[in-house]
Amino acid sequence: MKIRELTAMLEQLAPLQLQEDYDNSGLLIGDPESEIRGVLVSLDVTEDVVQEAVQKGCNLVVAHHPLIFRGLKRLTGADYVERTAIAAIKNNVAVYAIHTNLDNVVNGVNYRIAERLGLTGVSILRKKKNTLLKLTVFVPEGEATACVLAALHKAGAGAIGNYSDCSFRTTGTGSFRPEEAANPAIGKRGVLEEVEENRVEVILPAYRKSQVLGAMLAAHPYEEVAYYLQTLENANQEAGSGVIGRLPAAMPPEEFLAYLKERMNLQVIRYTPVSTPIRKIAVCGGSGSFLLGDALAAGADAFITADYKYHEFFGAEGRILIADIGHFESEVFTKDLLVEIISKKITTFATCLSEVNTNPVNYYY
Template sequence: MRIKDLTAYLEELAPLSYQESYDNAGLIVGNPNEIINGVLISLDSTEDVVEEAIQRGCNIIVAHHPIVFKNLKKITGKNYVERTIIKAIKNDIAIYATHTNLDNVINGVSFKIAQLLGLQQVRILAPKTDLLMKLVVFVPVESTGQLLDALYAAGAGEIGNYSQCSFRVEGKGTFKPNAKANPTIGQSGGPMEEVEENRVEVIFPAYLKNIVLAAMRKGHVYEEIAHYLTALGNENQEVGSGAIGILLQEMAETDFLAYLKQKMKVSVIRHTALLDKPIRKVAVCGGAGSFLLGDAMRSGADIFITADYKYHEFFDAEKRIIIADIGHYESEQFTKELLKDYICKKFTNFAVHLSETPTNPVKYYY
């Protein structure tokens, strides 16, 4: 298997088009055509992580955080970013990052936290809009199944837990072939034809546009295909920030904080004042999630678990919700397991290792 096979698979889980505009996910260092010797999974890419990859015989690091986040004008080794890049290149080690795109999908970073906490009925906390498109295409009735099969295979017609979703209505299509036409029905330069057709509609993620259109052309019987595309403003329930779910049984606030500490393996939790009411609905966001507080409140969550809260931002809880800051590294540390499990489902012909190099830059004194 080559690096490009692995990265293409990772992008099925977390398409690069779902990363935030400021992000730098994707293959940062390395040749996509190189054969994979082994994979090292880490939260961060550092010099020590590259050294671990060397020692383990791994030639690709799959990290959550991109080592290059801002533009690099020079690579002279003056800081840890440049030194990491230099060391990786010298040792033929690729570095791939799956960052906010992995934050923004179902079964991504926040869903891993929800799983660890045993939350049920988990969904995206803040779904994104303007990520879906609708295709309307007209096809002879007897050829409808063939066309739909091609569209479904390309990824169209999937809505939440349902696949092969479409709408069709039957009507009558008309056309008159000119002398240059090569019609499926009728003759070149012939009279106007009337055909019983279906108007077929399917929804698909916008990033699949070219793939879906190619499938339409391949699966359709007409030389010229009457169709149109519409960008949708709908919320995409499978793409967005954070996650929210409910506990099987409500817990007292202090009991839940102890439970949270144990499940997430954290040494300290910074939190707002307790509200003297049970915890049942829980909102989570891996990494810096203060921007989701309003969504957590509107969802009716009893507690919002995230990281990187600033002093004044804690006041925004307004005694309506508990904010629990468990630390950036701590909230995302299990992302490594998420990625390993996903990779191992597909690939068995190379070793996949979880990095043992500590990369948390924050230390605590007790």
């Protein structure tokens, strides 16, 4: 298998178009046409991780955090990013990052945290807007409509939450006159035709636009297809930041903190105290303080995230337990998630879990 085939599979799960504007996910180092000998999965990419990949016979590192986050103007080994990039290139080790695009999808990073905490009824906390399109296309009635709809659905259109094959149709009369250079599927050149047609409407994720349009054009009987696309403001149920769910039963705050520490394998938790029971939980792996308002609006009793600054904790105002569990600690189980994803899909090469502890933060007791 080539690197581009594996990355295409990963991007079906977590499309690059869903990463945040500031991010740099995707293939950062390496030739996409290279054959994969083995994959090493890590949270971060460091010189030690590259060396581990070489020792284990892996020529691709799949990491959550991008090694190259800001633009590199030179490679002189001045810092760990440049040194790691040089080591990867010298050893022919490709580097791929799957970062906020994996944060922003169902069954991604935040769903894995919710799973570890045993949360139920999990859904995305801040759903993305302006990531959905509505496609309207005009198709002759009968078998042609069924054929086009089947192609649209197969390409990823018409899925809304837990429902698939969704569409809307109205019937009307289409008219057209094929010119002399035309090759009409219906009618004759120079003759005005009137055809009973279906106006077919489906919703699709914007990142599937090219696949859906390609499938539609291939299945449509007309030489020239009449269609148009509209961007929707509807919240995308399948993409966004953070998640929210419920514990099986409410816990007193101290009991919840002990439970959180055990389930997430934590050494320390920075938190804001509350006196009310904890049941409804908001979660955001990594730096999530921007979601506090969403957590409060959703009625969360606790908000689990990382990288909280001192003054930001005041935003709790006794209404919610903010638990800062550490950036590394909140996302470390992403490695297991990625190994599971790759191993289930592909068995033609070894997928290894990195044993290097890349956490730059230590705790002294």
